[in-house]
Amino acid sequence: MAAYFPAQASDIEAARQAALDAYAIVDSGPERAFDDIVRLAVMLCGVSAASISLIDRDRVWFKAQVGVDQSQVSRDLSLCNHAIDQPGRTLVIDDLDLDPIPAAKRRRLGGRPPRFYAGVPLLSPDGHPLGTLSVADVEPRHLTSAQVEGLELLARQTQHLLELRRLMLEQGQQLSAREAAARHAEQARAELQRRHEELLRSATRDPLTGLLNRAAMEEMLAETLTRDPSERTPYTLLLLDIDHFKLVNDVHGHLAGDQALRAVADAVTESIRKSDIAVRFGGEEILVYLPGSALDGAAEVAYRIRERVAHAPLPFAVTVSIGIAAGDPRRDLPEQTFDRADQALYRAKAGGRDRVAVDDTPRFISIDPD
Ligand SMILES: Nc1nc2c(ncn2[C@@H]2O[C@H](COP(=O)(O)OP(=O)(O)OP(=O)(O)O)[C@@H](O)[C@H]2O)c(=O)[nH]1
Incomplete structure (x- = not known):
């Protein structure tokens, strides 16, 4: 069962967490573009619930969700944590009651445990699994291959949105760094000017009277x-x-x-x-x-x-x-x-x-x- 959730932070987990932190997205406010994606996933798959889940240290936090009761769940209660065990593959479980995953590991949908789950891992450009785009239902379901492909396309769009967010963040940081450097240079220039004027003043003024010498x-x-x-x-x-x-x-x-x-x-x-x-x-x-x-x-x-x-x-x-x-x-x-x-x-x-x-x-x- 250790495969669901590593018992302690390994180097791989630390690198994965660092990759997620670079987006500074966990605990951010709702964003229309992410909300639209989960609504599209629900419509595409004909299910009652969908979420963009991000796996943060010991919790799974939802950037966007439809039909899910909580805004975050403990990491060991999440199926998404299970889905990222194989980052390259979409995990589809038609009936969770027929699956070895214990019921305790399922979040609640409208107060009931889910029976159906499909999750596409969301990856950083260097392959770190950040979370999933997932759909779920309280009834068993079966997705057609076109629905699975559609869900994977939506997951790719989610990754693009995440990348866009990270790039904008980086640009903002670079801009602030440039502004700070410009401010620093201006302060240094003003200080130099002040010293120059002071030197000029002491070289041209008579110290006793303050008149020119x-x-x-x-x-x-x-x-x-x-x-x-x-x-x-x-x-x-x-x-x-x-x-x-x-x-x-x-x-x-x-x-x-x-x-x-x-x-x-x-x-x-x-x-x-x-x-x-x-x-x-x-x-x-x-x-x-x-x-x-x-x-x-x-x-x-x-x-x-x-x-x-x-x-x-x-x-x-x-x-x-x-x-x-x-x-x-x-x-x-x-x-x-x-x-x-x-x-x-x-x-x-x-x-x-x-x-x-x-x-x-x-x-x-x-x-x-x-
Ligand atoms: N306290 C002070 N005295 C100064 C300074 N520079 C020059 N002196 C003095 O100014 C005096 C100028 O004296 P004199 O040139 O003889 O002329 P005077 O006593 O002013 O007389 P008249 O100019 O003829 O009215 C000298 O005793 C100098 O030592 C200074 O920076 N401080």
């Missing part, structure tokens, strides 16, 4: 100079220096000096537009590039900065001196504009500090006579 300014200047002069817009340069900063350090200490530097940098950043560029140019000097600005506009910015510095949240007073010069890329070299801003700053210092001075030197050097 001089190296970044020189790179920007080089880039500007390679542009077509006719495309470059006039600009102003604003050169700012903290007054008596040495004294601030000497009286209040170097850390307080750093604090003052940060406060002045903040005052500058808050007073300029996004398109303007502020650079920590030297120890306590800040250079601001205002593209598209004329001297009067730049002077307004300078006064704004001075005002903000005067109200900076510091425990001691700090003032700044600012020199301003206008540059025209079609007429001046940037160094010449810078020199004029520096001279203006010198005049602001010489005039008593805490003030803004605008360049008033005549501009006679031209790099483009047009």
Whole structure:
């Protein structure tokens, strides 16, 4: 009797179970295509019951059924388990009462034990028996060879449906795996970009004030100079220096000096537009590039900065001196504009500090006579 149901899981049984698991079908909901097949089997064979039975570990579970009382039965109570003993053959038993299979091994049909049974094994592509397409009746029956052939055709259709299901499942898994890989790649790319920006930031920013450093300014200047002069817009340069900063350090200490530097940098950043560029140019000097600005506009910015510095949240007073010069890329070299801003700053210092001075030197050097 061990042939009905192997007493313990052999390697063959484990492989068979793995083949069934690949379909992920056991305990799934009803599906019209499978339901139609069992209805067709009932009509074809003129019987009261039919089922698509799948043999799962210790139970037989019905994917579709007509006229069968339960939705699953214990494996040792199922005739289907018997049918897969010979996977290549359709098992037909006209009268079970005349067969050696004990009555206990029969599921119930409308409360009664079946007398007739025919089951076609359902196979995976590599030959593992997954279950059966079976028909049954409470009366003895005899199927014609055309009915048996029809039942086998329906079993083949069932196998196609199972394969379709497995392929769709595999495709879904592949898609999810591809999506997960794409998500992973995107995360890695974003992380790389973040690190790149961080590196760029630390290479171009002054750590104390957060302003651009001089190296970044020189790179920007080089880039500007390679542009077509006719495309470059006039600009102003604003050169700012903290007054008596040495004294601030000497009286209040170097850390307080750093604090003052940060406060002045903040005052500058808050007073300029996004398109303007502020650079920590030297120890306590800040250079601001205002593209598209004329001297009067730049002077307004300078006064704004001075005002903000005067109200900076510091425990001691700090003032700044600012020199301003206008540059025209079609007429001046940037160094010449810078020199004029520096001279203006010198005049602001010489005039008593805490003030803004605008360049008033005549501009006679031209790099483009047009
Ligand atoms: N705390 C601090 N001090 C700095 C930093 N960089 C430069 N300094 C100081 O800034 C001071 C600049 O002093 P000076 O160039 O003599 O000019 P000043 O005292 O500001 O005087 P005037 O510019 O003539 O008003 C020096 O004492 C530098 O050590 C910095 O990052 N932090």
